[in-house]
Amino acid sequence: MSYLTIDGSQGEGGGQVLRTALTLSILTQQCVELINIRAGRKKSGLLRQHLTCVLAAQEICGATTEGVELGSTRILFSPGQVKSGDYHYAIGTAGSTVLVCQTIFPVLALAKGNSTITFEGGTHNGMSPSLSFFEHSFLPLLKSMGVNGVVNIFSLGFYPAGGGKWQIKIEPTNKLAPIYLTEAGCNFAKLSQNCSVQALVSLLPENIGQREVDTAKKILNWPDALSEVQSVVTTGPGNSLQLGIKTDTHRNIFELVGELGVSAERVAKRAAGRVNKFIHAEAAVEEHLADQLLVPIALAGVGSFTTTKPSLHTTTNIEVIKLVLGVEIQTKQLSDVLWKVYLEK
Known part of the structure; x- marks a missing residue:
């Protein structure tokens, strides 16, 4: 062998x-x-x-x-x-259930039958893509590629307690359709009409979330942005600030998880800084989504998107894909702040 x-x-x-x-x-x-x-x-x-x-x-x-x-x-x-079917995976810690899902999702997305997978563990830990990102940013683009994934959330799980539980139902496709996301997909001059500011808060004072929301809206000058402070019930305390920019095809999400000793204002400032970097580049795809789209594009055989400077995470993923599949995803710098990532036939 x-x-x-x-x-x-x-x-x-x-x-x-x-x-x-x-x-x-x-x-x-x-x-x-x-x-x-x-x-x-x-x-x-x-x-x-x-x-x-x-x-x-x-x-x-x-x-x-x-x-x-x-x-x-x-x-x-x-x-x-x-084998498509029903599966259940419990990490036993606050480790990312989303990353477990993303290991097997592309496989079951191309399987011969529907699958339902239940996960238990962390959903928002700050060190990996959250369940919010997966559901509202990644899955809509996979639907445009031919795969329908529907998420059902029973409970969220913040670090370090974990305790989240959710389920995804996957309707597969025979072949992933290519995606081309080279334009921004929204009017950055009228961004306040296409953006959202949401704070999730569990077992913490609600004013933490409100301060995050108010600070982010002020820094970004998003007075008309759809905003919400949502109280959620989880095993342990937690907080997540999510800034969203809606495009014609998906939602770019910029998320920071609150940390002990870091003020709400500081969390909002960091998240807003990432948003401003993205707006300045006028990219179609934010940094973390860029990394997650590499495998689907490689499996589709062709595709492209624009993003900010590729992270080491992204370039490493490109090298692993090249090693296993023999296809080379290219990166091209278009300006000081904008890159194109593409795979050609």
Whole structure:
């Protein structure tokens, strides 16, 4: 049996190498050997969240594996045939359920039948795309590519308590349609009509969220923006500020999770800074969504979008895709602040 060796220390050296490798291994039926897993992190190897990613990937295709345990820095993964159906994954910590989902979502999006997956764990931890991002930014674009994913949320889970629970129903497609997102998709001169400011607050004073909302609206000069402070019930205290810009195709979400010792005003200022950077570039896709669209575009075989300067996370993902699929997603700098990311036939 021949294994493709993938070095997990390359680029940003985090869990994205593992997740993309697992996804593409199943879709190409290529056996992979992952070494130096998460070597770029303070605590290397498989943590609970990453272990759940591997176990989920293993279950949906009946893979044969070796070395799959907590702390492991090397695994072997030999995929089998994909089986759509009902699945349930509980991380057991506040680790990101969204990243577990994004490991298997592209696979089940191209499966032969519908699937329903239930997740338990973290939904908003500040270190990874949140469930809000996944539902309102990522999934609408995947729907335009032919895949329908419907989310049902039972409870949210902030770091460090976790405790979130949600479900997604996936209606697959035979082939992903390409997307071309090279124009901004909204009128930045009249942005206040296409933006939103929302704060989620759980087991904390509601005025924290209100201060975040008020500060963000003032900094961005969004007096007419749709705004809301939403009280949610979670296992532990938490707060998430989400600034949204609606386009013709999707919503770009700029999110910061509140931290102990960081004022509401500081959280709002940081989030607004990301928004202003995006507005200045007049890009179509914000930085985190850019990273998540790479695998779908690679599977579609063609596509493009404009974004701000690609992160190390994004360039690493591009290299892993090239290694497994043999396709090269290109990046081209269009101005001081704008880049084009594209795949041509």
